[in-house]
Amino acid sequence: MSRPVFDDIQAKLRSLTRGTRALPPQSRAEKSAALRARIIDAAKEEFAAKGYDGASVRAIAAAAGIEQGHLGYHFKTKRALWEATVDVVFADFPSSVAGMPLPRTYEDARAVMRLALHSYADYCTVCPEHARMVFNEATSGGERLEWLVERHIRSRVATLEPVFNAARDRGAVPATSFEAFLLSFLAAIAFTYGLRAFPAAVFGPAKTPVEEVPPVPIEELIALFLR
Amino acid sequence: MSRPVFDDIQAKLRSLTRGTRALPPQSRAEKSAALRARIIDAAKEEFAAKGYDGASVRAIAAAAGIEQGHLGYHFKTKRALWEATVDVVFADFPSSVAGMPLPRTYEDARAVMRLALHSYADYCTVCPEHARMVFNEATSGGERLEWLVERHIRSRVATLEPVFNAARDRGAVPATSFEAFLLSFLAAIAFTYGLRAFPAAVFGPAKTPVEEVPPVPIEELIALFLR
Structure with a gap:
């Protein structure tokens, strides 16, 4: 490959990546957390539509874009995945009346x-x-x-x-x-x-x-x- | 076998079956209807507990005491079995207000x-x-x-x-x-x-x-x- 062509490719690559250059590289922990969130999103959908018994771990892995074995690395069992999903769903439960003084009028x-x-x-x-x-x-x-x-x-x-x-x-x-x-x-x-x-x-x-x-x-x- | 012993056995058999003698033998159609009802009873339980996707036709056949293939003779598909079960469940839906005159007071x-x-x-x-x-x-x-x-x-x-x-x-x-x-x-x-x-x-x-x-x-x- 001649030098001018190589320089040209380098320049193009720089321009392509310029927008993302400022972002710090994602750490392993961040990547793992992002993947976990993606799995739980898929699990929410599947468990909600089909119930625990009807939900398929294979389908959840496919929807999250990973191998079923890789999903098993994050959640050892179907039950563990279901529990983590319930925890995420209930994290947004409104706490509007908690801790308020009892109404007097x-x-x-x-x-x-x-x-x-x-x-x-x-x-x-x-x-x-x-x-x-x-x-x-x-x-x-x-x-x-x-x-x-x-x-x-x-x-x-x-x-x-x-x-x-x-x-x-x-x-x-x-x-x-x-x-x-x-x-x-x-x-x-x-x-x-x-x-x-x-x-x-x-x-x-x-x-x-x-x-x-x-x-x-x-x-x-x-x-x-x-x- | 000597005659007195044989007469004795005959008499015992008559006494054992006397209570049921009056019942007409169950026709093929009656037997089939009884089995159908038993299958639907098992299906009600299974579909209600696990949902359509989670329900197992094999488990329904086992609970009804028949082979899965035999169940397939009565209900060609899981969906057909589910529809028949819904129909039976809704047959008892109360019709208490249907056809009553509209209340005036x-x-x-x-x-x-x-x-x-x-x-x-x-x-x-x-x-x-x-x-x-x-x-x-x-x-x-x-x-x-x-x-x-x-x-x-x-x-x-x-x-x-x-x-x-x-x-x-x-x-x-x-x-x-x-x-x-x-x-x-x-x-x-x-x-x-x-x-x-x-x-x-x-x-x-x-x-x-x-x-x-x-x-x-x-x-x-x-x-x-x-x-």
């Missing part, structure tokens, strides 16, 4: 319960895999559900109970038990915003893609849960 | 909506596979969900809408949209009574079997849906 109670309803609806809209993974385990029952409830749900429920009780004492929510309120609240919102395929199939025109059927406005659900 | 409207809530809760309690199979498809979305909605849900929803509208006009249900009411009503009741493993895991003492955690009284849910 009807208006405060109504405002704080509105906030809880709104933030759970937003979360289910942005992260539908939450509802889909929880419903899948709730249909199966068993040890995975116990793990999920123990790790991610029980303490959040405990946070909401005194807020609900205070709101009920002030007449801001229906006069019912915390159990009935919580189960209905979770189910109604998770089903309406997290499992959008169902409302779309029932209320949308036939064969319309889910995204084109407008979601039920949250205010219409709030009418059931606030007084 | 607040009291009538409240009574008919109470009936709808009660009968759906009873159905979800007696046939939890309904809720589990619908939720499993609602998490996946897609063509099976469309089939299920078209075949079993859309016409029932159409029956309930005028009843809800009349009840709302008379102030017997919350002033919200039919969509919001129906989605919340289905989700709250199906989740609370059909997916009992979830309430049991959240509200029961740790490691308690589902059957030992008392269900939420239906009156506590009715407080959310009636006025």
